[in-house]
Amino acid sequence: MPWLSRRPRDLALALALGCAWLLVQIAQAPPAAGQSVLLDRPGVWTLRDLGYSDIVLPAGGGTLITTPAGDTIRMTAPVTYLLPEGVSQGPDLWYIVHFHFEVEFPEDLKGGTAGVSSVLNYDPVTRDAGAGAGVVFEPVVRDGALVLDWNSLGLTDGLQTGTLKSRRAEMRFSNYVSNPGVVPGENRLVFTAEEIEGAKIATLHVFDDTSIEVTPLAPAQLSVEVTPGWEPPASGGDTFEVRYTVTNVGGWPAKEVVTEVSYPEDLLRLIGDKSVTTPLLEGGDQAPGAFKFEALSSGKFDITVRAEGRTANMDETTVTATITSSKDVSKAMFWTLVALVLAASALPLIPFGRLLDQFTGRGAREHS
Amino acid sequence: MSYVKNYIRYYLGPGYPETGSSKYSQVYDGSTDWDADGGRLTNCYYEYGNGKKRHIRVYAPDGYRFYNSTWGYYVISNVHAPHWYGDADCSGGADAYGWSEDYEGIILGEAAADGYSTYRTFYPTQNASNWWEDATHYQKSDGYASRVTLP
Numbered sequence A: 001m002p003w004l005s006r007r008p009r010d011l012a013l014a015l016a017l018g019c020a021w022l023l024v025q026i027a028q029a030p031p032a033a034g035q036s037v038l039l040d041r042p043g044v045w046t047l048r049d050l051g052y053s054d055i056v057l058p059a060g061g062g063t064l065i066t067t068p069a070g071d072t073i074r075m076t077a078p079v080t081y082l083l084p085e086g087v088s089q090g091p092d093l094w095y096i097v098h099f100h101f102e103v104e105f106p107e108d109l110k111g112g113t114a115g116v117s118s119v120l121n122y123d124p125v126t127r128d129a130g131a132g133a134g135v136v137f138e139p140v141v142r143d144g145a146l147v148l149d150w151n152s153l154g155l156t157d158g159l160q161t162g163t164l165k166s167r168r169a170e171m172r173f174s175n176y177v178s179n180p181g182v183v184p185g186e187n188r189l190v191f192t193a194e195e196i197e198g199a200k201i202a203t204l205h206v207f208d209d210t211s212i213e214v215t216p217l218a219p220a221q222l223s224v225e226v227t228p229g230w231e232p233p234a235s236g237g238d239t240f241e242v243r244y245t246v247t248n249v250g251g252w253p254a255k256e257v258v259t260e261v262s263y264p265e266d267l268l269r270l271i272g273d274k275s276v277t278t279p280l281l282e283g284g285d286q287a288p289g290a291f292k293f294e295a296l297s298s299g300k301f302d303i304t305v306r307a308e309g310r311t312a313n314m315d316e317t318t319v320t321a322t323i324t325s326s327k328d329v330s331k332a333m334f335w336t337l338v339a340l341v342l343a344a345s346a347l348p349l350i351p352f353g354r355l356l357d358q359f360t361g362r363g364a365r366e367h368s
Numbered sequence B: 001m002s003y004v005k006n007y008i009r010y011y012l013g014p015g016y017p018e019t020g021s022s023k024y025s026q027v028y029d030g031s032t033d034w035d036a037d038g039g040r041l042t043n044c045y046y047e048y049g050n051g052k053k054r055h056i057r058v059y060a061p062d063g064y065r066f067y068n069s070t071w072g073y074y075v076i077s078n079v080h081a082p083h084w085y086g087d088a089d090c091s092g093g094a095d096a097y098g099w100s101e102d103y104e105g106i107i108l109g110e111a112a113a114d115g116y117s118t119y120r121t122f123y124p125t126q127n128a129s130n131w132w133e134d135a136t137h138y139q140k141s142d143g144y145a146s147r148v149t150l151p
Helices: A002-028 A326-345 A352-360 A362-366 B005-015 B100-113
Strands: A043-046 A055-057 A063-066 A072-075 A079-083 A094-104 A113-120 A130-142 A145-154 A158-164 A168-176 A185-196 A203-206 A211-215 A222-226 A239-248 A254-262 A268-271 A275-281 A286-295 A299-309 A312-323 B023-028 B032-037 B045-047 B050-052 B055-059 B066-068 B072-074 B076-085 B096-098 B117-124 B129-133 B137-141 B144-149
Touching (some): A094 A113, A094 A185, A145 A168, A185 A203, A222 A254, A239 A275, A239 A299, A239 A312, A254 A286, A275 A286, A286 A299, A286 A312, B032 B055, B076 B100, B100 B117, B100 B137, B100 B144
Antiparallel strands (some): A055 A203, A063 A072, A079 A185, A094 A168, A094 A203, A113 A130, A113 A185, A130 A145, A145 A158, A254 A275, A254 A299, A268 A286, B023 B032, B045 B050, B050 B076, B055 B076, B066 B072, B117 B144
């Protein structure tokens, strides 16, 4: 009865698959109420993973903070999670907040400045906190209509700006959290609506795919080197190249890396473009290049190669080009020729025959 | 908490109604930028026989703020006081400028009285100098920048 011999195997397989399914469900299940999740390894944890759903801050809602200047900051209830003992922002692991939200402004918005932010570990006594990702809005009237200029600054995307023509917008911003936002034990993530000089936010809707990322990728950092073996030109009028390499020694991609050269423009002529843009330089990657010059005059000139990225620091290196004048070269050549002529004219005076005999020994044998 | 420069201006606004002349500062925190700021001045006040104003300027690159993972969002600021000797109205051009350390302390006191967290010797700037003066300037530096934390 063949089905009997297969039955134990089928049962075992069904049992294994069932256990696997069950384990997956357990792993994906939201944490129990009041239980914070420990973020103890690289990964991305959404609000859902942390046991939270969408968070909505209605007009006038949330915890109200009034600043000494009379402005208001409204704050959601905290999203809590745990970080391991000894944790810090870098150098081995880094913490990034990815903030996904929709903001709506009231119809009677006229001016002021509004901010939407993700903030960590706000201390109501010191008013210090860890900065996350956020954006600033400034309503302005342009061509007779109210628009919202916005700007956001962070280490993942640099400075971003734009203009909203609608009172409602869905936006995403990310940023490396500042140091007070990474502490051992419980961390508290809140979302704030900042209303300055009369600006108001009608609704702030935080989506549940807003997340905390734990990553080994350090912020982008640029390093510029002039390639060894660079040869300065011999004389004026020559062309020469300054070869360089820009490296992202960080982990996060560096965006819009601009490499440019500065030099004395009345003494050197640049052949080609003064700057080169690399749209994206991944962590660990290099962008080599060269700037080509024609020397217009002799002397020593500093040439600086500088690289800067929208999401990365600026670095530069300076080399000195030594250019010999054509007159100096001609003079050297002249005296070299004079020496050769003098040497050549002395040739008939040299007893080559006797020297050859001595070398070969023939003279000695004839005289023996 | 993601913007600072305009917020500082608003905080200073009521007590610092006057706009000053623009000066330039090259600021660097990963990228280099020149920023110009006229800053804000207080109204004239009479103290120890001289008319005075407090003048604070705030510098930051495009985007109105810096960001790094150590300090979060921040701006750079400096303060000094123009003096009008014996003139309670501060009329005309000032006779002297300076006393930055003294007025740094005053600004911190104002911020603390308003409930902001302050830290006098927050960051070593390695520019300590003894008292020096010329015909119109009077200065010294303790070699530290202070910090005012805004919510």
